[in-house]
Amino acid sequence: MSRNFHIIVSSMKLTIDHKSQVPLHVQAEALLRKLIESPEYVGGKLLPNEVELSKELGISRTTLRQSINKLVYDGLLSRKKGVGTKVAESKSLSSKSKNWMSFSQEMSARGIPIRNFELHVSWVYPDKRLAGFFQIKEDKKILKLVRLRGRPEGPFVYFESYFHPNVGLTGEEDYKAPLYEMLEKEHSVVAMVSKEEISALLADELIASKLETSVGSPILFRKRFVYDIDERPIEYNLGFYKADSFVYTVESRRE
Amino acid sequence: MSRNFHIIVSSMKLTIDHKSQVPLHVQAEALLRKLIESPEYVGGKLLPNEVELSKELGISRTTLRQSINKLVYDGLLSRKKGVGTKVAESKSLSSKSKNWMSFSQEMSARGIPIRNFELHVSWVYPDKRLAGFFQIKEDKKILKLVRLRGRPEGPFVYFESYFHPNVGLTGEEDYKAPLYEMLEKEHSVVAMVSKEEISALLADELIASKLETSVGSPILFRKRFVYDIDERPIEYNLGFYKADSFVYTVESRRE
DNA sequence: TTCTTTACTATGTATGTACAAATGTATTAT
DNA sequence: ATAATACATTTGTACATACATAGTAAAGAA
Structure with a gap:
């Protein structure tokens, strides 16, 4: 029986598709990008911990960490040992930048x-x-x-x-x-x-x-x-x- | 018995110290940074493959990849599946405006x-x-x-x-x-x-x-x-x- | 020759596991 | 009350392993 792995945030359902051709860590990264846009997490609330989240998404902790690492490197997330992971306060200004024009x-x-x-x-x-x-x-x-x-x-x-x-x-x-x-x-x-x-x-x-x-x-x-x-x-x-x-x-x- | 893991390039001996407090992937990253500065590799020659290199350095492939990933992200190395890893051609610097940095x-x-x-x-x-x-x-x-x-x-x-x-x-x-x-x-x-x-x-x-x-x-x-x-x-x-x-x-x- | 198949090599993806270290909290002793 | 201790939580580090996939090169068939 095939379970459907997902996480719900702000009544939005974000899923990981294990049958997709897209690598899991790429899907997870995209999912996290959407996740951290939600008002729940921009306020500084900690994300679910890695072990929990990996279970919810049906992927291994290692794979999940791969995605998180990238976002940390991009400055979107910040982690602290013994505490948890949250959206970085100085959440990059890329989204705000207005130079998106033809x-x-x-x-x-x-x-x-x-x-x-x-x-x-x-x-x-x-x-x-x-x-x-x-x-x-x-x-x-x-x-x-x-x-x-x-x-x-x-x-x-x-x-x-x-x-x-x-x-x-x-x-x-x-x-x-x-x-x-x-x-x-x-x-x-x-x-x-x-x-x-x-x-x-x-x-x-x-x-x-x-x-x-x-x-x-x-x-x-x-x-x-x-x-x-x-x-x-x-x-x-x-x-x-x-x-x-x-x-x-x-x-x-x-x- | 304690082996001494190292790699020699341009008659320079680069080592990994397993007894050090510094994490192995950090040491490996520093080592690679020096390695890719050497004339042997700036020419575009492929680095030793991951499995070999990890053996030489006495660390696991996973750990080594952690270091390589960071350098790839920094634009210093480029990898190709089925081919190998080499110093990126355009090792040119770039400035990311989104992070607002000096x-x-x-x-x-x-x-x-x-x-x-x-x-x-x-x-x-x-x-x-x-x-x-x-x-x-x-x-x-x-x-x-x-x-x-x-x-x-x-x-x-x-x-x-x-x-x-x-x-x-x-x-x-x-x-x-x-x-x-x-x-x-x-x-x-x-x-x-x-x-x-x-x-x-x-x-x-x-x-x-x-x-x-x-x-x-x-x-x-x-x-x-x-x-x-x-x-x-x-x-x-x-x-x-x-x-x-x-x-x-x-x-x-x-x- | 030329094209196809096959084998090989190196990176890519993914999991499971184990222990270390930092932090915060609850408990206990003074 | 205060300080010391123990404990639980969460990220950090590290390894072994397996299979997938892209590229290259060699072997074989047309």
């Missing part, structure tokens, strides 16, 4: 009219890096979207985007409209988490010609990894910004 | 030793921009802090900081310690909000010479405005990062 939203928020200079849609084989990010095989084609956008006077950003096959894009969509809105309405894909890496580099010939600048001019380079609510990868995005016409802003607040 | 905290969290190459403290008249930000008159001197910091091998960031007079800095403080902690403890000033503008530029002569790179190389430029709990300005900070050794990361989550 390009068009970012621009219109600044009052800048957008123009699309180029737009190419194609199906390509992922390289190792992409296949790794999307967790797919390299012989499975994915949608590639290349966009050159900017102000009426001229382009200032060159995008290269790749999308996970499961997102269900056909390549026939209207890519002039805000992308994430379209994904949500037409494909029921909700972009939830975005991880970005920002660095600087010099324009090579391709980038320089696209952005109508000279080789060796400074470029703000942004890699963006977008995930849905279950931390599944949706989009891999490379953005090359002309540094003299774009500034990336971040606002963070300690809690 | 430079030294960011670095020490990643196990990177910091070195201060230069440190200059002076009192200067603010220019218009600074006076405007701090809401003070231009004839009121403010504290200027210039720092050149980086890894033992060489500097990778050049900071220019200015502080509001009301913060109460005398210029005699210990600026090698984490700055915001010191402000909080000794001057009861709590940094709360940080607004950052990130862009790219080319190294000019000053920056190039300080960062030991060439004129025209790509620099990640970060302006940082720091405010206290009442939104009063505390610090104005300019950071010039060598782009090839620093990546700025942002993680955001929609609510």
Whole structure:
């Protein structure tokens, strides 16, 4: 007989599916992430102890600890020997940070009219890096979207985007409209988490010609990894910004 | 009979002491940190596999994995199933905005030793921009802090900081310690909000010479405005990062 | 050759177990 | 009352073990 392992918090039922392909410690981590959002625990109440919780979820204490460790490392939980585990007081400000916007939203928020200079849609084989990010095989084609956008006077950003096959894009969509809105309405894909890496580099010939600048001019380079609510990868995005016409802003607040 | 567990790399003998009070996984982590600094492994050579290595060190595979996991999380190692573990190619540093950390905290969290190459403290008249930000008159001197910091091998960031007079800095403080902690403890000033503008530029002569790179190389430029709990300005900070050794990361989550 | 199958290697996932150490609480002795 | 002691609780450390899965390479079939 197959039991159904779960935990109920704020009349919300969080379960672990032992038949799922998703590793148990990943499921447990996702579950804990939701758990610690609930008002019951943000107040500083201790979580159920590890032995209890592992029993409730039907996983071993070792596996559970694997998940907890990650959250501790991320600064979401804090533990004390002999006491217990609770939501960290300085619960990261990531959730509060408001920089979750699509390009068009970012621009219109600044009052800048957008123009699309180029737009190419194609199906390509992922390289190792992409296949790794999307967790797919390299012989499975994915949608590639290349966009050159900017102000009426001229382009200032060159995008290269790749999308996970499961997102269900056909390549026939209207890519002039805000992308994430379209994904949500037409494909029921909700972009939830975005991880970005920002660095600087010099324009090579391709980038320089696209952005109508000279080789060796400074470029703000942004890699963006977008995930849905279950931390599944949706989009891999490379953005090359002309540094003299774009500034990336971040606002963070300690809690 | 007590065996002596160790590993030899670059004629350096790294050992694990089973009689020590320090937990084995902590010792193993420290050992691996040294190990992966050696030229043998930075080249991309695979580390000994987990089963072998755990035997050599006289610890269980589980314990060893605990150490490796942490280094993977810190971005120092990368693993591939069926292949092995090696030093991550882009062993470049990154800054996680979500944790609201000072430079030294960011670095020490990643196990990177910091070195201060230069440190200059002076009192200067603010220019218009600074006076405007701090809401003070231009004839009121403010504290200027210039720092050149980086890894033992060489500097990778050049900071220019200015502080509001009301913060109460005398210029005699210990600026090698984490700055915001010191402000909080000794001057009861709590940094709360940080607004950052990130862009790219080319190294000019000053920056190039300080960062030991060439004129025209790509620099990640970060302006940082720091405010206290009442939104009063505390610090104005300019950071010039060598782009090839620093990546700025942002993680955001929609609510 | 070229493709397929097979074997091997290394990491990934998961469990069960045992004892250590820190903390808080209840009990007892002074 | 106060201090010392004992006990229960909870996380921390550590091990042995088993099987799953991805990647690589060698052997075999077309």
